[in-house]
Structure formats: C-alpha cells, structure tokens
Amino acid sequence: MKNWLLHMRYCSAISVKQLGRLWREFTADQLRRMSPEEIATNLEMSEEQRDRFKNDFSRFHLANTLLELERYQIDLISIEDTCYPSLLRELYDPPLLLFTKGDVGLLAWEKLAVVGTRKMTEYGKRIINQLVAPLCKESLAIVSGLAMGIDAEAHREAMCVGGKTIAVIGSGFLQFYPIENKQLFEKIMKEGLVLSEYAPHVTARKWHFPERNRIISGLSLGTLIVQAEKRSGSLITADAALNQNREVFTVPGSVFQRSSAGTNKLIQEGAKLVTEASDIMEELRQ
Structure with a gap:
C-alpha cells in the first residue's frame, strides 16, 4: 500500500484532504484496483483536474522515484508501518505518507x-x-x-x-x-x-x-x-x-x-x- 500512496502523492491534482477521503471510504484492496478514471470520478474532479491527474498518474515511474528518494536519502513512513506514531494515527485526517x-x-x-x-x-x-x-x-x-x-x-x-x-x-x-x-x-x-x-x-x-x-x-x-x-x-x-x-x-x-x-x-x-x-x-x- 505504501507504493500506492507514494504514487498518489506524486499526483499534484489530488489534495491531502482528497487522499484522506479515499482512504476513509475504500479498503486498501479497492484502492489498488481503482483506475485513474474511477479515482477522478469518486473525487468529483473538474475536467482540468482530471486531465492533470491522469497525466501525473501515467508519468509516475515507481522504480525511478524510489531511486531518487534513495539518492537524496529520503525515507518513507506510511500509516500502516509499525513505526508510524500512535498519536498521529488517532487523528481523523492523519497524514497517510510521510517523507523523512x-x-x-x-x-x-x-x-x-x-x-x-x-x-x-x-x-x-x-x-x-x-x-x-x-x-x-x-x-x-x-x-x-x-x-x-x-x-x-x-x-x-x-x-x-x-x-x-x-x-x-x-x-x-x-x-x-x-x-x-x-x-x-x-x-x-x-x-x-x-x-x-x-x-x-x-x-x-x-x-x-x-x-x-x-x-x-x-x-x-x-x-x-x-x-x-x-x-x-x-x-x-x-x-x-x-x-x-x-x-x-x-x-x-x-x-x-x-x-x-x-x-x-x-x-x-x-x-x-x-x-x-x-x-x-x-x-x-x-
């Protein structure tokens, strides 16, 4: 799930609040199976947002992104990781992915x-x-x-x-x-x-x-x-x-x-x- 969250954070058309809404309304398996069109529809994106999201979604390359993060020594912590702070997990709108x-x-x-x-x-x-x-x-x-x-x-x-x-x-x-x-x-x-x-x-x-x-x-x-x-x-x-x-x-x-x-x-x-x-x-x- 961390890789899916990483993908979403590289899509500029999706805000923090929108990503949180997806997380609350759907299971992890449902989110993984969603197409860009389904995500855009569920978030009621405008045409401009929809086009920008689809463009970002298609341009994302997981291996290259992970290599870049490694190059700059940036680590990732997702809400599913054991080291994720328990107090933060209690929030209604916790950050789902943290760059550290x-x-x-x-x-x-x-x-x-x-x-x-x-x-x-x-x-x-x-x-x-x-x-x-x-x-x-x-x-x-x-x-x-x-x-x-x-x-x-x-x-x-x-x-x-x-x-x-x-x-x-x-x-x-x-x-x-x-x-x-x-x-x-x-x-x-x-x-x-x-x-x-x-x-x-x-x-x-x-x-x-x-x-x-x-x-x-x-x-x-x-x-x-x-x-x-x-x-x-x-x-x-x-x-x-x-x-x-x-x-x-x-x-x-x-x-x-x-x-x-x-x-x-x-x-x-x-x-x-x-x-x-x-x-x-x-x-x-x-």
Whole structure:
C-alpha cells in the first residue's frame, strides 16, 4: 500500500484532504484496483483536474522515484508501518505518507509542540531559552514548523542544550521554505528529524501550512504557544490541538504588544497559563 500512496502523492491534482477521503471510504484492496478514471470520478474532479491527474498518474515511474528518494536519502513512513506514531494515527485526517530525513527513532519519543510568531521579540526569545532546556531534560522531543521566529528558536535551543527536535515542513525536501532557515534545516536532518507530507519537488503553498500544523499538534502530547498575534498560524495549530483533544499551553505577554494578543486570548478561552516548565510537566503527568 505504501507504493500506492507514494504514487498518489506524486499526483499534484489530488489534495491531502482528497487522499484522506479515499482512504476513509475504500479498503486498501479497492484502492489498488481503482483506475485513474474511477479515482477522478469518486473525487468529483473538474475536467482540468482530471486531465492533470491522469497525466501525473501515467508519468509516475515507481522504480525511478524510489531511486531518487534513495539518492537524496529520503525515507518513507506510511500509516500502516509499525513505526508510524500512535498519536498521529488517532487523528481523523492523519497524514497517510510521510517523507523523512534523520532519526526516525524520535517518533517513539514523547513530544511537545512549541510554536509562535515569526516576528519574535527579545521577550519571546528569553521565554524559549527559559522553557526548552528543562523540557528537554524531561526527555521530551520538541516539535515545531521550522518557520522564522519562535519555531526556529525552539529548534535551535533544543539542539543547543543536547535535546532532540522534530521539524515538520510545508514543502518538499528539495524545495525547502523558508530559505533563510536552510542551514538550520540541514542541521536538524543530521541531529534530529525532519518530516514532510509533500513529495520532494513540491513547492510551499499557503494551504500547506494549516495542513502541516495539524501534524505538528497531532504528533505531540500538547502544544505550547509562545507569542502569537490575533490572526496567526499559531492559533490554527492551537485549534488543531484542541480538535485533537490535546493540551494547549500559553505564555502570557504584555497587553501593549500585538505579539501577545493571540496568546492572551487563548488564556481567556481556557488554555493553561505557563510561566515555567513545571506548569507543563504537571499537566502532562496527569
């Protein structure tokens, strides 16, 4: 089934949601036997989508694709594999296939997501420096999205203190975004783990990031938000965590700073207020 999923991920006309719908509605044997026309009909594709899908479907060459993945040392994990994270498998819309580089053994660790604004302030940096080290000492792997700002700082701090980190990216491995974090991306592949739901040549699209965020929260026992504006991707991650029945932790901030408006709102709505790592560990141990 992994090869069928790989084939589908190389068909640009099929979205993550559409692939998930197929997975929920049909058995593995039914999916294997479906023709491209049947798949397109079941997904109610437009003529343009149908033509693009059939073209991608026919151009796919399994042996060449596997050779390319081997060349770039990219591994595959499907939802049917034993190493697939159990927490992720619980989701209504789990990623069916993950492209990975790094230490896949980290998927077995207990994990905490740490996300926040791309416009990190000195306050946000100090919070990350204060919280991440003791969390790593509790053998928690830090999960984030390798974005600018808080995400990147959380990854860096985890590695700086000898902890482990997992990055979930919104593009393929060969089209990494944002380019400003390319050096950090390469370092995490060597010392931690990078995951992507997207085939290696896929460029980042705006809808990829909400899709990615559900994986960040889905991998984790809880999600810590450090600085977020009222409208931000971090709040999308918090919503995903709540929908997944996971804990949401938030660091309060100044009412005079836009970067704290979202986090303070989360606290008003019931997120656990955090001032030190023990606040998180007490909740997780329960």
